[in-house]
Amino acid sequence: MPIKNRDKKRIDGCIVMYNNETTAALYPIDRAGLYISIKIDEDKVMIEKGTMHTNGAVVKGNGEADITQKPWFYTVILLSGTVSKGSAESFADFSALIDSAAISWIDYVTQNTDFDQEAHTVIEKLGFSSEIASSITRESYLSYQDLDTELGMKVPSIQVRELEVDAYPLLIFLRKNFVLTVHPVNVDRRFTRLRRYAETFLKKIPIDSSVQDKLTIVLSRIIEHNNDRNFEHLRQIEKREDELSEALMDYTVSGLELAPKIHQMKHALIIYLDALWDSLDLLHTLRYGDAELITDDPTLLNRVGILADDIRRQLELAEHMSEVLASGLEALQSIYNNQLQSTNNRLSYVLTYLTIVGTALLVPNTLATILGDTTIFSSLSPKDQIWYWPVMIGATTISTFLAYLWIRKQGLIGKKIG
Secondary structure (H helix, E strand, O other): OOOOOOOOOOHHHHHHOOOOEEEEEEEOOOOOOOEEEEEEOOEEEEEOOOOOEEEOOEEEOOEEEEEEOOOOEEEEHHHHHHHHEEEOOHHHHHHHHHHOOEEEEEEEEOOOOHHHHHHHHHHHOOOOOOOHHHHHOOOOOOEEEEEOOOEEEEEEEEEOOOOEEEEEEEEEEEEEOEEEEEOOOOOOOOHHHHOOHHHHHHHHHOOOOOOHHHHHHHHHOOOOOOHHHHHHHHHHHHHHHHEEEEEEEEHOOHHHHOOOOOOOOHHHHHHHHHHHHHHHHHHHHHOOOOOOOOOOOOOHHHHHHHHHHHHHHHHHHOOOOOOOHHHHHHHHHHHHHHHHHHHHHHHHHHHHHHHHHHHHHHHHHHHHHHHHOOOOOOOOOOOHHHHHHHHHHHHHHHHHHHEEEHHHHOOHHHHHHO
C-alpha cells in the first residue's frame, strides 16, 4: 500500500515488507491498535512513536530496528561478494549460507537461565567439538583454548547497575570461515550497533584475503566493540564516585551511611579491574600465542596490540579511582576518629563536673553524719533548723566553689567541649 501520502495511519501492529522507497506491505499480527507515524526514508521505515515490526525485527519508538528479539543473528559474505543478513529462530534457517560463505559472523543470545548448558548445546550444534565447548563454558578459570582447527575464548562483558558491577561471559569461537559469539540475554544489547553495521564492516574485508586474516579482522572488531561498551561503564562508576565525594563533604551525613557505599564502590572497582585484566591477558595471548586461526600479518596483529593499549589506559583510570576511594576511606576513618575524640571529650567534661559535685557533697554529707550522732548532739530538735540548714547550704556552696577552683587550677577543665 502507498505510504508517502498517508503519513498518519492507524494500524493494528504489523510486519512491514519493503517494496521500494515509497511503498511497503503491512501485515497485521495483533490487535494492539497502535497509532504511529510512518515515513519512508530511502530503504528504512522511520517510526515516530509506537511499536511495529520491520522485516521481522521489532522497531522501537525512536525508529531504530531492534534485532535482538530473535536468538540468532547472522551476517554472511558469500564468495561471490553477495551479503546476506538477518535474524532467525533456529540455526537451520540459515545454515546453508554458512557452508558457502567467504566469512560470516553468527551471534546467539541465550534464552534459558542455565547459560553454560545452553551455550554448550549451541556451540556443538554449529560443529565445534565437545572438548572446546566444555573447556570454555564449564571451566571458569579457562578463558582461551586453541585446538588448531578451532579456537575458543571467553571475554568479560561488564554490566553496571547502580553500585552493582557484574562481569558476564561473552563466548567467541572461530572455525573455518565463521565467527560465533554467544552471550546471555541479561547482558545489555551491546551488539545492536554492531549488528546494524555488520554488513558494512564485513564488506570491507577483501574476499581474496586468507582465512586467518578474515577471522582476525572480524574477531578484533567484535572485541573492540565489547571493550568500548565496557569502557563506557567506567563513566557510571565515576559518577557514583563523585556523588560519594560530595557526601563526604557533608558533615551531617552519618559515617554509618557512607561506609557501606564506599565499600560497595571499592568492590565494584575490583570486579571492573579483574574483568579488564582478564581482557588484557586474552589480547596478549592472541597477539603472541601463534594460534593457527590467527593471522601472522603484523598490521593486523598491531590492531590487537592497540586494543591492549586501550585496556591499559582504562586500567590506569580505574586504578586511579581506586586510589581516590582509598583516600576517601582514610578521610572517613579520620571522621570516625574525630567523632570518637569529640565524644570522649564530652564524657570527660561531664565526668569533671560530676567529680566537682561529688567532692563538694562530701563536706555536707560529713557534717550531716556528725550532727546526726545522738551521742554527741543528743539535744538537737526541730527548732535547730534555723542554723542547721544555713550551715549545710553554706558548707555545700563553699566546698563546691573550692573544688571547682582547684580542678580549674589543675587544668582539668577545658575551655571547649570539642
